[in-house]
Amino acid sequence: LLKREEKIKFDFAARADSVYEPKRTKEWNVERLKMWHYCALAGADRIFIGVESGSNQQLKRYGKGTTSEQNIIALRLVSALGINLRIGFIMFDQLMKGLDNLKENLDFLERTDALMKPIDIGDMTYEELYDKLLNDKEFIEKHKTGKPVYTIVSYMLASMEILMNTPYSRMVQLTERKEEVNLIMNDGKPDMNMGRYATSFVDKTNGNLSEACQMWIDSNFGVMYTIKSLHKVANPREKKKLYSYMETHREISHFLLKYLVYNLSPDKESQIILSDFLRMHSMEHILDNSKINVGDGSKENILNVMTNWQLIMEKLLRDVEADLNKGIITDSEDHRLHNTLKRWFSDMGSWSLINAYELN
Numbered sequence: 001l002l003k004r005e006e007k008i009k010f011d012f013a014a015r016a017d018s019v020y021e022p023k024r025t026k027e028w029n030v031e032r033l034k035m036w037h038y039c040a041l042a043g044a045d046r047i048f049i050g051v052e053s054g055s056n057q058q059l060k061r062y063g064k065g066t067t068s069e070q071n072i073i074a075l076r077l078v079s080a081l082g083i084n085l086r087i088g089f090i091m092f093d094q095l096m097k098g099l100d101n102l103k104e105n106l107d108f109l110e111r112t113d114a115l116m117k118p119i120d121i122g123d124m125t126y127e128e129l130y131d132k133l134l135n136d137k138e139f140i141e142k143h144k145t146g147k148p149v150y151t152i153v154s155y156m157l158a159s160m161e162i163l164m165n166t167p168y169s170r171m172v173q174l175t176e177r178k179e180e181v182n183l184i185m186n187d188g189k190p191d192m193n194m195g196r197y198a199t200s201f202v203d204k205t206n207g208n209l210s211e212a213c214q215m216w217i218d219s220n221f222g223v224m225y226t227i228k229s230l231h232k233v234a235n236p237r238e239k240k241k242l243y244s245y246m247e248t249h250r251e252i253s254h255f256l257l258k259y260l261v262y263n264l265s266p267d268k269e270s271q272i273i274l275s276d277f278l279r280m281h282s283m284e285h286i287l288d289n290s291k292i293n294v295g296d297g298s299k300e301n302i303l304n305v306m307t308n309w310q311l312i313m314e315k316l317l318r319d320v321e322a323d324l325n326k327g328i329i330t331d332s333e334d335h336r337l338h339n340t341l342k343r344w345f346s347d348m349g350s351w352s353l354i355n356a357y358e359l360n
Contacts, residue, residue: 054108205297
């Protein structure tokens, strides 16, 4: 590809341990960094990495064979080469207990030392670059973008889909026997159209959070997918604007979960971060809303909190609507964005799942 006169762009999908594997030698990892750099020079425009979690307990259940810190370093190495990144992330899984895994995921997604500005290698050797990206805190601080990891998550707040004949499905079946609980619905029969089981959560509160977050995803799906589709064919100026909407939506979704977790197990540090976020969106009053019952993990309380939080999403979409009316962004010929925005505003405060079965 490097030798071809005609240059192309292409995407990759990879595992984190295809980028960085601490169990292998330094020589192997340096050679792998060199390989990814050659891919970048040959036209690699984007890499999708299946990170899946920032919790080591979850990563073990998922059978990823990676750690949270390993994932951070993998993202750092690839982004430093100037390759765009997207990551897969599974926030909820049916066997999680308590809120610790969620807190670990939130902390991971807020880290700003993973995404680097493109670094000109220049006279540096690959080994020198590798060492600096792993161990030189001053170098990392100087070259980081400052953007948190959640800005590159393809689908925020997703839950595990338990596919047939997978190690995770066998883990669920083992948990059913050990703890004498029924987790797999429909008498253990899978949905043959999708090859997956409808499954409840071991922890009821996590099940309620997962279901609420899926409702949040479903409520925003039409308008955000339309924005994503328009982004693919937009001119550079509009592309930048459309992408800013997607980033803001990810940020709002991230802090929605933080808000929910904070109200189930409040701590001062989370309150400070949430206050800063709400101040930025001129929504400081939300933290004092009387509908919130601290420590109450019921569906009713979670949905009340989510309806309250939806005011921030409305503010974003009103800005999108204004930009559309001013001609700052261009709609599709069938007015898809206008129509999905109209539908979103009319459905505001109404929560339901697109899929027929409930998650818990």
